[in-house]
Amino acid sequence: MAAISMKNIVKKYGDGFPAVNDVSIDVADGEFIILVGPSGCGKSTLLRMIVGLEDITSGEMRIGDRVVNDLAPRDRNLAMVFQNYALYPHLTVYENIAFPLRLAGEKDDEVDRKVRDASATLELDEHLDRKPGNLSGGQRQRVAMGRAIVRDADAFLFDEPLSNLDAKLRGQMRTEIARLQRRLGITTVYVTHDQTEAMTLGDRVAVLKRGVLQQLATPRELYTQPNNLFVAGFIGSPPMNFLPATVEGDQVSLPFGKVRIPQAKAERVQGRGLLIAGVRPEHFEDADVVGKPGDGSTFRAKVDVVEWLGNESYAYIPFEAPPEVQAQLDQLERDLDGEAMRTQLVVSLDGASRIREGDEAELWIETDQMHLFDPETGENLTLDRKVEDNEQATLEHTATDG
Numbered sequence: 001m002a003a004i005s006m007k008n009i010v011k012k013y014g015d016g017f018p019a020v021n022d023v024s025i026d027v028a029d030g031e032f033i034i035l036v037g038p039s040g041c042g043k044s045t046l047l048r049m050i051v052g053l054e055d056i057t058s059g060e061m062r063i064g065d066r067v068v069n070d071l072a073p074r075d076r077n078l079a080m081v082f083q084n085y086a087l088y089p090h091l092t093v094y095e096n097i098a099f100p101l102r103l104a105g106e107k108d109d110e111v112d113r114k115v116r117d118a119s120a121t122l123e124l125d126e127h128l129d130r131k132p133g134n135l136s137g138g139q140r141q142r143v144a145m146g147r148a149i150v151r152d153a154d155a156f157l158f159d160e161p162l163s164n165l166d167a168k169l170r171g172q173m174r175t176e177i178a179r180l181q182r183r184l185g186i187t188t189v190y191v192t193h194d195q196t197e198a199m200t201l202g203d204r205v206a207v208l209k210r211g212v213l214q215q216l217a218t219p220r221e222l223y224t225q226p227n228n229l230f231v232a233g234f235i236g237s238p239p240m241n242f243l244p245a246t247v248e249g250d251q252v253s254l255p256f257g258k259v260r261i262p263q264a265k266a267e268r269v270q271g272r273g274l275l276i277a278g279v280r281p282e283h284f285e286d287a288d289v290v291g292k293p294g295d296g297s298t299f300r301a302k303v304d305v306v307e308w309l310g311n312e313s314y315a316y317i318p319f320e321a322p323p324e325v326q327a328q329l330d331q332l333e334r335d336l337d338g339e340a341m342r343t344q345l346v347v348s349l350d351g352a353s354r355i356r357e358g359d360e361a362e363l364w365i366e367t368d369q370m371h372l373f374d375p376e377t378g379e380n381l382t383l384d385r386k387v388e389d390n391e392q393a394t395l396e397h398t399a400t401d402g
């Protein structure tokens with residue numbers, strides 16, 4: 001097993017378009033890293049450069065302590081599992097798993113030991129004599145992984161391995177891959193555009209947009225501390241709400257009225273004019289259900305549609321956004337591959353809420369969960385960690401402003 005280190009990796013294809021643009025990611029030995037982002041953001045290209053199927057235009061790729069930029073794929077000792085598992089239909093499961101060992105000319109008893117080890121781990125013992133054509137999608141997936149395991153590779157690389165499977169099997173296989181990776185402790189890089197896979201499988205997740213790394217963080221940090229509008233909009237379903245906002249003192253003016261935010265947050269955005277506020281649907285609630293506002297604020301709004309799902313419901317509340325904010329949200333919608341960033345608030349309400357369509361409802365908002373973004377750059381101006389990292393800078397900034 002080995003760590004993988006990518007330093008300032010660039011890939012330009014023939015037409016000069018940077019498919020991967022200055023990406024640096026360090027994958028620790030045994031770590032499970034996810035590459036995620038909309039179609040065309042460079043995920044597969046980056047993975048293929050790790051394996052050696054694609055030349056690196058510039059930058060340095062290391063596996064363990066070797067620079068592998070000019071190393072042929074077969075000399076990198078990595079195992080790649082593709083979307084279509086590429087099993088040999090005429091060979092048994094046993095021989096499919098044994099294939100790389102036979103290729104390497106290993107002795108029969110050595111081959112047998114390794115195949116049986118892998119098949120026990122993957123629970124394929126009773127299928128060893130069968131042909132791939134007679135197996136389920138999940139079983140075929142495991143055979144493909146078995147072939148990767150017996151090679152004793154330094155790392156596993158997956159490119160959307162589950163995208164051909166139906167939703168139920170995808171869920172099962174996701175759990176199985178997670179369990180297997182933990183058990184084997186093998187360094188893994190996994191490409192997907194499915195945010196559920198990204199959030200549930202990875203130790204850390206790298207979010208890419210048009211070849212540029214936007215954020216590399218644990219799933220929890222991505223969710224609670226997104227660097228910018230793109231990451232905030234990409235992670236989470238239904239997505240984070242984005243609203244026009246202006247801040248004066250600790251008061252934020254939203255289309256529905258004013259709410260109060262924590263002092264520390266307010267200080268970081270004083271005098272910044274029009275901003276974009278980001279609040280996830282679950283950080284709203286029916287004010288009657290919450291009882292007392294606590295740390296949050298309440299406001300009144302006319303509810304357009306309510307979707308009741310049993311354990312919770314979603315209420316939809318349209319609003320108007322000024323052109324600057326609208327333009328940024330339209331751009332975000334294009335970046336996110338058409339994920340709708342419409343100017344309507346989506347709020348998640350407790351199943352017990354009595355709010356109905358057409359109601360002028362009183363809603364509660366958990367304001368310390370609110371993010372404020374720069375409408376031009378999309379940067380999150382209210383990240384918690386900025387308080388620690390840039391405490392001095394922030395203090396100086398407020399001093400000169402005052």
Ligand SMILES: Nc1ncnc2c1ncn2[C@@H]1O[C@H](COP(=O)(O)OP(=O)(O)OP(=O)(O)O)[C@@H](O)[C@H]1O
Nearest residue numbers: 013014015019038039040041042043044045046193
């Ligand atoms: N052989 C190629 N020649 C020229 N451009 C390419 C080539 N392969 C990919 N690209 C371009 O590089 C960019 C990244 O492609 P890549 O396949 O890495 O995207 P991806 O993130 O894997 O997308 P998807 O989710 O659709 O698989 C795209 O804009 C694509 O058009």
Ligand SMILES: [Mg+2]
Nearest residue numbers: 043044045159
């Ligand atoms: Mg791809």
